[in-house]
Amino acid sequence: MAEEMAPAGVELLIGLTRDATGLLALTLGAGGVLAELLRDSVTLILPAGRETIDAALRSLRLAPLLEGWRGAPPADRGALLDAVEAITRFAVAEAARLVELDVNPLIVSPSGAVAVDALIRLEEP
Numbered sequence: 001m002a003e004e005m006a007p008a009g010v011e012l013l014i015g016l017t018r019d020a021t022g023l024l025a026l027t028l029g030a031g032g033v034l035a036e037l038l039r040d041s042v043t044l045i046l047p048a049g050r051e052t053i054d055a056a057l058r059s060l061r062l063a064p065l066l067e068g069w070r071g072a073p074p075a076d077r078g079a080l081l082d083a084v085e086a087i088t089r090f091a092v093a094e095a096a097r098l099v100e101l102d103v104n105p106l107i108v109s110p111s112g113a114v115a116v117d118a119l120i121r122l123e124e125p
Helices: 032-038 050-058 063-067 077-093
Strands: 010-018 024-030 041-045 098-109 112-115 118-122
Touching: 010 032, 010 077, 024 032, 024 050, 024 077, 032 098, 041 050, 050 063, 050 077, 077 098, 077 112
Parallel strands: none
Antiparallel strands: 010 024, 010 098, 024 041, 098 112, 098 118
């Protein structure tokens, strides 16, 4: 069985955790092999709208990579925001059972966004 290669692009981390009080926290940041090196992330408490998520992404040090650094084509920001919103909708729907959700990396290219690896931990309600 052959797997399709993910396109080249900007690697992001999308993480969600639920604390003891039930609050959901969304973490966005540099992903893939650069996650620990760059330590570039921002955390939002859910619910958060598309504009808030977009502003959080723009606050990252890696934001210029998404916008087309040094002549590279810009990443598909719409696909990135759609992916983050879909992940947060899932987390809110499963909030009672969600322990953690981690997508790392989410590769965002000029032609879309692809989750390359994901971990979801749910518990019994």
